Amino acid sequence: MQTKKEHVREQIAAAAKEVFLRKGFMKTAMHDIAKGAGVGVSNIYNYFEGKDDLFRYIVTPLIVEMESMVREHHNVRYHEQFQRYACDGSDEMMMEHIQKYIKLIGNHQDELKLIMYKAQGSSLENFIDDYTDECTRQVVAFMEEYKKQHPQTGMVRTQFTYHIHTVWMFSFMSEIIKHRLTPAEIEKTVEDYVQFEFIGWRNIMNH
Amino acid sequence: MQTKKEHVREQIAAAAKEVFLRKGFMKTAMHDIAKGAGVGVSNIYNYFEGKDDLFRYIVTPLIVEMESMVREHHNVRYHEQFQRYACDGSDEMMMEHIQKYIKLIGNHQDELKLIMYKAQGSSLENFIDDYTDECTRQVVAFMEEYKKQHPQTGMVRTQFTYHIHTVWMFSFMSEIIKHRLTPAEIEKTVEDYVQFEFIGWRNIMNH
């Protein structure tokens, strides 16, 4: 039956997620997943092509969302915000940016943990690094655009610094996840984070 | 013979380091290490108790140094610097702190990479997390002490922020390592980093 099948598929995925989170991709045996899901090992292969496919299945919703976030940076709304940021020094942009990621954490806490810490050995083991690089590229592009409009803007000593700050945003998120912060705690932490980044960047840009 | 024995031990360790760096702990086979060292697989067990012991042996110098750095925070010199920071707002302390870690990178680049990215599956896979937590505890203690001396100091919204900044220092280092920056590049990056942190903290503490 269709419903039953989907039920088992999710049972397997849930068991897999639990074991992957606990042991990491490599150390997880299909056997463990099967036991956790209460199915035979070989039956898993009726639902997924293999261990890697199973892992991807679990984190796909997260990946889809992250990639859509990257794409969004090119739409109209983004350019409006950019103007406001460039003219008024509004932190709306950064705020909205980080809010999106916070929502991401809320929706995909486990998946983020999987892809950031537990993916070694899977085909997604470099996903975060690649994603970070892509984000860095966008930030750099953003800053260059800004510089064109405000030629007297102070600059950072090396472009690598942009990279660092992108990475920081991810380690920021990753620590929130790792320590399982409550929404209230998250909010406070984010305020500190945004304030810190905002002040820092304004200082640099105004010399 | 003692001399010869030590020679072989180092040969094995060198080969192991190379393979661990390339493949990570779990994916590394004793076979590969043996081949790299030009010895038989079983001979490795005359020098090390097993794969894990071998890994620990390689990163031990780094660990020793890192732990000594943590302990140093309690010595006399540190308290003098602390006074100077507390009274004059000198960044000497932070500067010296980060310089120590930069030196650490210089001396133990490979070992840092091993312990930060390639330790999954070994008994040291949580070392960095534990170390970071210890550092955070120190920073928190530091700030509380400072607060006692300067009661009107502005505070961070949550202590977790201290943790974040400790982590950031490590991801900062880790990115330097990952991207194999030259000393010149490192210097520039560090300047950006210190400036950013300094401004940020001063802002918070002065409201």
Next chain:
Amino acid sequence: MQTKKEHVREQIAAAAKEVFLRKGFMKTAMHDIAKGAGVGVSNIYNYFEGKDDLFRYIVTPLIVEMESMVREHHNVRYHEQFQRYACDGSDEMMMEHIQKYIKLIGNHQDELKLIMYKAQGSSLENFIDDYTDECTRQVVAFMEEYKKQHPQTGMVRTQFTYHIHTVWMFSFMSEIIKHRLTPAEIEKTVEDYVQFEFIGWRNIMNH
């Protein structure tokens, strides 16, 4: 329904034939057959007892015809031809013989390929060998009969030679199949073949 049922049975058989031809018996998975036939894997078991039964079903028409050909050698017509061959040295017999097999190729090219090259692992993997042996036995009987009627006939040095020529006929056919000769090419090849065999045997029998 009876009609519908037969339709599905043939669909399955057709798909199976295609996959068996491509991959051989052992490497063929029931899954592939089911997919090719557009039915569920388990439904195949409503029509066939299993993989082996399915394979036998496909080649049965060929087997039936081959076995009828062997039996025919004992009928009246055959004995008339034999007389003509024995008295006049007519090649009508050999010609008709080979023509029958050529027709077999035309009607059962795929099935022949299956049973000659793709049956390993099935219960019919020895069919061709057994059949060849049976044919040899007939040729030997034929020659002994001839020898009785024409005592001065030259002989072959070993009866094994008869076996060889039977085998050759099959490898002749099998190569025609393997290289997918067109009817025109087949005709030329057969002429060469019959001429060669005819000359050879006449030479032996006339010393």
Next chain:
Amino acid sequence: MQTKKEHVREQIAAAAKEVFLRKGFMKTAMHDIAKGAGVGVSNIYNYFEGKDDLFRYIVTPLIVEMESMVREHHNVRYHEQFQRYACDGSDEMMMEHIQKYIKLIGNHQDELKLIMYKAQGSSLENFIDDYTDECTRQVVAFMEEYKKQHPQTGMVRTQFTYHIHTVWMFSFMSEIIKHRLTPAEIEKTVEDYVQFEFIGWRNIMNH
């Protein structure tokens, strides 16, 4: 120790040969080989890279010899024989050719059986077909050369006939192997074979 190791290697190879001969490549399990050789399954991998490598190891001597036979066709001696054949119609050439293959049977009976009937699923499953094609190419070249020297020579109706005769030589050998003929029987069979071929070709070439 070196001797002991080689001893085990040959033990494994011997057991493997026996099982491969009995069951064929695909149906043979490493387990069976290990049991036959009296070693653990995994120990086989200390001597061979895998099942396929093990199979190749067994038939390599045969392959080497067969390939050297193909190469020989281009040396001086061959051209002398060719002249004698072309001028005098001597069957020395064919005789020597077939004698070489008979010797091959004597030396590599099992290996030939393996590569002709039991290689399905291994990387050598097409070796015989490829080899046959190469031989055919040589025969065709030979005949074209002969035709140049004797323009009035009668020809075969299709070049495919050459291919057939090459195949026949192999099925000839293969039947000798399959039926485990004694040397005495082999000799007689070969005489029949050579006589048959010689007469047949002479007839064709003289019209």
Next chain:
DNA sequence: TATGAATGAGTCTTCATTCAT
């Protein structure tokens, strides 16, 4: 000390067949 050989548990994956519906 050093080695090659051996082991045994463990890995993922495949597949013909059966079962419940």
Next chain:
DNA sequence: CATGAATGAAGACTCATTCAT
């Protein structure tokens, strides 16, 4: 008749470690 789900046995191969010498 048809199906998707489930099974269980088997398969090739890996690898850290131990053993005998």
